[in-house]
Amino acid sequence: MEKERRQQERQTAEPPLDAFELHSGRNLGRVVDLSTEGFMLFSEELLNADSLWEFRLVPAQTIEGIEEIRLGADCLWQRPGADGQHCWAGFHIIDLAEEQAQALKRLLKGHG
Template structure:
C-alpha cells in the first residue's frame, strides 16, 4: 500500500480518546498521531469516507491542553484480528489555528 502521508505519525503514550463532537459518542483510542491525521482503535467499525467533527481528549492535560477539536475524514477502516474491534485511519481536514497550536502541544509530548 502506498504511503501518502505528509507528516510522519508517532505512536503515543498519552491516553487520547476521540469523541464525536455532536453526539459525544466515543469513536476510539488514538494509536498514532501526526499533524495530518491519526489512527484509531475502536470497539465498533467506522464507515470509510465518513466525515466527523471530533474532539481528541487527553486523559491528562498537557501544558494546559486537554482537548483538540477538528474535522476528520475516515480514509479506511479494517476489522481487528479478534473480530470485535476495528482500526481506522483519519485525515485531518479542518483545524482552526488555535486548535492546530493545541495539536502541536500534544505532538511535542508523544
C-alpha cells in the first residue's frame, strides 16, 4: 500500500475549475481535487510526468470574487484514462504569488 505523501487534505473542486495553459490559452482539462499544495487534473490530452506547467485555474462561476488563479505546477505523475485518450495527472504547486495564494485559500474556504 502506497504511503500517503500529501500534507494537505484535498477538496473536490466545486464549482468545477477548468485548467488552461497560461501562455497558449489551451484548455487542458478539469481540476478534480485541490489543496493549497497541489491538485489532480482530468485532462483531454496525455500529459508527461516530470513536466512543468503554468496554469490559469478558472472556476465555472466566480467564487469570493475570484475569476482565476495563476500558478506554476510540476506534474508528478499521470495515468491514462480508460479510453486511452484522456489522462489523470497529479500536480504539485511550485510557483504561486502571494496574492494568488490568498485567492486559492479563499477559493478552498468557499468550497468548504
